[in-house]
Amino acid sequence: MPEPMISLRNVEKTYKTAAGVTYVLRRINLDIHEGDFLTIMGPSGAGKSTLLSILGMLDDNWTGEYFFIENAIQKLDRKHRADLNRKYIGFVFQSYHLLDNLTVYENLDVPLSYRDISRKQRASMVADILDRFQIVGKKDLYPNQLSGGQQQLVGVARAVVGNPKLILADEPTGNLHSSQAKEIMELFKRLNDAGTTIVQVTHSEANAAYGNRIIQLFDGWITGETRAGQAVATR
Amino acid sequence: MNTLLRDLQYGIRMLRRAPSFAAVAVLTLGLGIGANTAIFTVINAVMLRALPVEHPEQLVTIGDPSRVSSWSNGTPRTDVFSFPLYREIRDHNQVFSSVLGSARIDNLQIAIDGGPEKATGRLVTGNYFETLGVKALIGRTFTGDEDRTPGSDPYLVISYGYWQRRFSGDPAVVGRNVRVKNFPFTIIGVAPPSFFGEVVGQRPDLWAPMMMEPQLEPGRDYLETPNTSTLLLIGRLKPGATIAQARENVNAVVKRALTETLAAKLSGDDRDAMQNGGIKLKVDVEPGAHGLSRLRAQFSGPLVLLMGMVALVLLVACVNVANLMLARSAARQREIAVRLAIGASPWRVARQLLTESILLAFFGGVVGLLIAGWGAAALVQLANRSGSAGSPLVLGIDWNVLGFTAGVCVLTGLLFGLAPALRFLRMNVAPVLKEGGRDSSGGAHKHRVGRLLIAAQVCLAVLVLMAAGLLVRSLKNLEDVDLGYSRDHLMLARVDVIASGYKRGAAALNVTHELLARFKALPGVRSATMSLNGLYSGTESSDMLKVEGFASGSNQDNISNDDEVGPDYFTTIGVPIVVGREINEQDYAAAAYVAVVNETFAKFYFGNRNPIGHKVYLVDSDHPNRPPFEIIGVAKDVRDHNVRDKAERRIYAPLSNGAFDMDVAPNFEIRAAGNPAALISEVRNAIREVDPNLVIDNMETADELVNDTLTSQVLVARLSSFFGLLVLALISVGLYGSMSYGVVGRTKEIGVRMALGASRFDVIWMVAREACIVLAVGIAIGIPVGIATSTAFKAMLFNVSKADPLSIVAAIATLVAISVAAAVIPARRATRVDPMEALRYE
Structure with missing residues (x-):
């Protein structure tokens, strides 16, 4: 069995309030291998998005151990975490989070501009992704000139333009109607088939079915895991 | 380089998308940078620019x-x-x-x-x-x-x-x-x-x-x-x-x-x-x-003071824009979070934000240069209002000025851009993305920073207003100071008889007498006299004397200022004789060796003794047998050459005895029955009638001459008042904007409070109280700092304490009035909102 791409050991996240300590995540132990398509499910407030943020290194305030491609994240400072994020991870958000003041082309260029990539090469990479996602005709439009599905398509394109090893998607179809959602999920599936590891948060069983693993979260605990064709109770 | 260009392009686009914000910020910065550039342009011309010569x-x-x-x-x-x-x-x-x-x-x-x-x-x-x-x-x-x-x-x-x-x-x-x-x-x-x-x-x-x-x-x-x-x-x-x-x-x-x-x-x-x-x-x-x-000697002090004031104006402008940027930062929170999430390093984001700030400052700098061109010329015109400050300066924009403005722009951009940029550096990305960009965690922090900025602004305003108050009060004191003579209805003329070809001695004296007789005969002239040094003539003379009965401690004790005057000099200029009598027509006609001394002279040489009848010898080895002067009167002290300086000891003798060398042009002092300015053309005609070739050095009313000596004081008082008003305008806009933004952000809270029974007064007081606390903090820090900094320009103060209560109270009252208005207007507007509407408001 190869080493997992991601390994979480006893990861916990808490908030201190006047009433005491509130746990958001409890003793999370999780391995994710390269090529996995993992779905995180659970009711609101279970800690799904928080777990995704920790995986994406957007959240610094947690305890435990997190190994990402042999890097001990808990030992890294913010700059080095940002470096890893930039190199290996792409994000897709429920609210798309495209930059309103930039065109489609520019939105796709932004993540590349944060890497050490020449202008010429960036232009080539953006042109390639526009072509792959068949949105060349939309490249000069601003986000508010696109439909929700088109915006999320651009959001996914932006996530993959830097050829990440891992895509983290937080309810990527939450704001889309079913046909658009299906289109996006099929896109994820194709990316996964091509070797990209995907972790998604969703409430949708149909979306979860595109993946090969599902973990259930409840009140911060992992309460169960289902692999394609089998169920594993963890608590 | 590409990154910088992209940041600039994006910055320009951001400003185009928010034209109101951009216009207010650019204008605010333009005023601040313009004031700084205007003063610097003059400083550059007076103090810094090298002569246009070889090496x-x-x-x-x-x-x-x-x-x-x-x-x-x-x-x-x-x-x-x-x-x-x-x-x-x-x-x-x-x-x-x-x-x-x-x-x-x-x-x-x-x-x-x-x-x-x-x-x-x-x-x-x-x-x-x-x-x-x-x-x-x-x-x-x-x-x-x-x-x-x-x-x-x-x-x-x-x-x-x-x-x-x-x-x-x-x-x-x-x-x-x-x-x-x-x-x-x-x-x-x-x-x-x-x-x-x-x-x-x-x-x-x-x-x-x-x-x-x-x-x-x-x-x-x-x-x-x-x-x-x-x-x-x-x-x-x-x-x-x-x-x-x-x-x-x-x-x-x-x-x-x-x-x-x-x-x-x-x-x-x-x-x-x-x-x-x-x-x-x-x-x-x-x-x-x-x-x-x-x-350089006359204006370097005032210019440095004004530079300090405009630096404060710019700081106030920076705080205004920083507050505007903070208010805008809520709208940009999501954008920054997304950038961080897709791989931007925090430093990269901060750099982009600072690039935008500096870009804004540069637009402000362009507006500032336009304002400065006009402002510097106006400043010089104000300094030259009397015509005594010399010919026009060579102003204009050179590399010094451009470099200064560019430097100020960068510094300004960093100053007002730093607070929002630092705020984003500490941003917790996950909640912002999760909540779709709503301001969740940074609200309290932002309001705290905003309040700190306003308190700083109030503190700066106190400094400027106190300085302006002190300088205006000093000017008023200088204008009202008792000069020792009556300058109303007094006109002064200076005729250079020697430059007009009259030989020293009898010829020069004769034409002087003829002129005096003409002036006395003019309709509207109450009396006329003459003197060599006179009042505010710019000439001064002193000689070594030996005073009967005085044992000198040093050579300096034997030196006194002196003047040669015509008959009825003291009556004409309105100086009271406190003991004895003045030099009259008989003394003058007889070229008598009599003298009037001023109070300072009498006190220095005679203490409490009566100086009348005592003899004063002029030490002159060329004329060792010259008779001594007998003191016949003591005149009240006169501030005759400088409004600020107290009178020095002075002895007055008849011009007719020629004891002192008449090498300078005589001054004529003419007391008018009415407006002295109306006499000027009459006096000029009288001079022409005596000899059309007589050279007239100067012809002004006493008021004008005294005011000429206050040029630099008038300059700083007027400009500091202007900058005080500018600061008030900036702070009004800043406070109003900041309070409005704060109240809008609390609309829901206000709705809840009103739904729970709060009266309109309760709500207004809730908002006003916050403004009062901020105001109190700013004022509490500003007053001691203001008193301490006024030491730096104490040389420009006159008869006013550094902790002048009137200046402090005026500054506080003005700021309180403005702050309360800035706080209450948006609060009143908020109370007009239907509570249920407010509760639905997000």
């Missing part, structure tokens, strides 16, 4: 570079120089490749086509242009030969501006004959356009050789006497020579000249004075790249 860094000034229009007749001086002393320095120094001398020319009149016209010019030594390294645009300059024989080189070099203005740039001007002060001269060349001379703040129309002084200042031959000092000197250092070496060498040359070479030409009194330290032998030698300037 200005090699030049040194010799003497006091502020005495550009000085004229001293008496013991030799070493701050301005006589021509013989100049010659000694020029010929016997070892440190200069050449040394130039220059002096003023009074009442210059030039006849070109017809009658005489006014012009300005300076007398310069023959090596003037060569020393400065200035070549003629057309024709030639002086060659140095002009210094050999007095009166033999009647040549003029004219300035480029005068050539354009008066001769329409005609190249045939070279060789043209004109008459200057009725003496024929030939124009030999035109100076280059950039050259305005060696005196900052003056733009002479022409330069004439020093050796033509007897022709241009008739009756006063200064070329051979070491007792008349009119020249300021500039030397060009030899390669390798240092300022220290020059200082040492010049001092040695001057000492040798005054004690050996020129000693034979000095009087016994002067030689004695040299022996006992009565003559200052130390000569100042300083870097001369910036030329000579009286303005």
Whole structure:
């Protein structure tokens, strides 16, 4: 069995309030291998998005151990975490989070501009992704000139333009109607088939079915895991 | 580079998308940067800009570079120089490749086509242009030969501006004959356009050789006497020579000249004075790249103070924009979070935000440059309002000004951009993305930073308003100060009878008497008199005296200021005689050796004794048998030369006895029955009737003359008031914007409170209380800091304490009024919202 791409050991996240300590995540132990398509499910407030943020290194305030491609994240400072994020991870958000003041082309260029990539090469990479996602005709439009599905398509394109090893998607179809959602999920599936590891948060069983693993979260605990064709109770 | 360009492009796009924000921020910054650039433009012209000559860094000034229009007749001086002393320095120094001398020319009149016209010019030594390294645009300059024989080189070099203005740039001007002060001269060349001379703040129309002084200042031959000092000197250092070496060498040359070479030409009194330290032998030698300037001495203090004030104005503007940026930051939170999430490093985001801030500041800088062009000209006009501050300065935008403005822009951009940028550096990305960009975690922090910024702004405003209050109060005190005489209805005229061709002694005195008689006979004149130094004439004289019954402790004790006056001098200018009587017609007609002394004189020499009847001897080795003056009266002290300075001891004697040398132009003091300004043309006509060739030096009301001496005080008081108003305007906008934003953010809270029963007053008070706390903090810090900083300009204060209660109360009251208005208006608006609507509001 190869080493997992991601390994979480006893990861916990808490908030201190006047009433005491509130746990958001409890003793999370999780391995994710390269090529996995993992779905995180659970009711609101279970800690799904928080777990995704920790995986994406957007959240610094947690305890435990997190190994990402042999890097001990808990030992890294913010700059080095940002470096890893930039190199290996792409994000897709429920609210798309495209930059309103930039065109489609520019939105796709932004993540590349944060890497050490020449202008010429960036232009080539953006042109390639526009072509792959068949949105060349939309490249000069601003986000508010696109439909929700088109915006999320651009959001996914932006996530993959830097050829990440891992895509983290937080309810990527939450704001889309079913046909658009299906289109996006099929896109994820194709990316996964091509070797990209995907972790998604969703409430949708149909979306979860595109993946090969599902973990259930409840009140911060992992309460169960289902692999394609089998169920594993963890608590 | 690409990244920077992209940041700039994005910044421009962001500003285009928020035109209202951009307009308010650019205008606010434009006002702040403009005020700074305007003051700096003047500072640059007065204090920083090098003379437009060859290698200005090699030049040194010799003497006091502020005495550009000085004229001293008496013991030799070493701050301005006589021509013989100049010659000694020029010929016997070892440190200069050449040394130039220059002096003023009074009442210059030039006849070109017809009658005489006014012009300005300076007398310069023959090596003037060569020393400065200035070549003629057309024709030639002086060659140095002009210094050999007095009166033999009647040549003029004219300035480029005068050539354009008066001769329409005609190249045939070279060789043209004109008459200057009725003496024929030939124009030999035109100076280059950039050259305005060696005196900052003056733009002479022409330069004439020093050796033509007897022709241009008739009756006063200064070329051979070491007792008349009119020249300021500039030397060009030899390669390798240092300022220290020059200082040492010049001092040695001057000492040798005054004690050996020129000693034979000095009087016994002067030689004695040299022996006992009565003559200052130390000569100042300083870097001369910036030329000579009286303005520098007069205005450098006020300009530095104003620079400090406008820096505060800019800080207030920066705080305003920082607050605006903070308010906008809520809207940009999501954008920044997304950028961080897709791989931007925090530093990269901060750099982009700072690039946007600096871009905004640069747009503000462009607006500021436009404002500064107008502002600097207005500033100089204000300083020149009396016409006494010299000719126009060479202002304009040069690399110094552009560099300063660019530097201010960058600094400004960093200042107001830093707070929002730092805020984003600490941003927790996950919640922002999760909540779709709603301001969740940063709200409290942002409001805290916002409140801190407003408190800082209030503190800055207190500083500016207190300073403005102190300066305005000082000006008022100066304007209201008891000068010791009545300046209402008083007109002063100065006629240079010697320059008009009258010989010293009887001829000069006779025409003076004739003029006085004419003035007295004019309708509307209540009385008239005359004096040599008079009131605010710019001339002063002092002599060594021996006072009967006074045992002097030092030589300095025997020196007193003096004046020669006409009959009824004290009645005419309105000075009360406190003991005895004044010099009357009989004393004057008899040329009696009587004198009136002022209170300070009486107290110094006689203490509580009555000085009447005591004798005062004028120490004059040339006239050892001159009778003593008998004191016949004590006059009240008069602030006759400077509003600020207390009176010094002074003795007044009749002008008719000629005890003191009448070498300066006499002043006439004319008391009018009505408006003194209305008399000016009558007096001018009377002078013309006596002799159309009489040279009138000056003709003004006493009020105008006194006000002229307050030019720099008026300048700082007016400008500080203006900057105070500017700060108030900025702070009003800033407070209102900030409070409005805060109230809008609390609409939901206000709705809840109102739904729970809060009255409108409760809500208004809730908002106003917050403003009051911020205000109190700002004021509490501002007042002690304001008192401490006022020490820096205490020299400009007059009869007002640094902790002047009126200035402090006025500053506080103004700020409270503005702050309450800024807080209550948005609060009142918020209370008009339907609670249910407010609760639905997000």
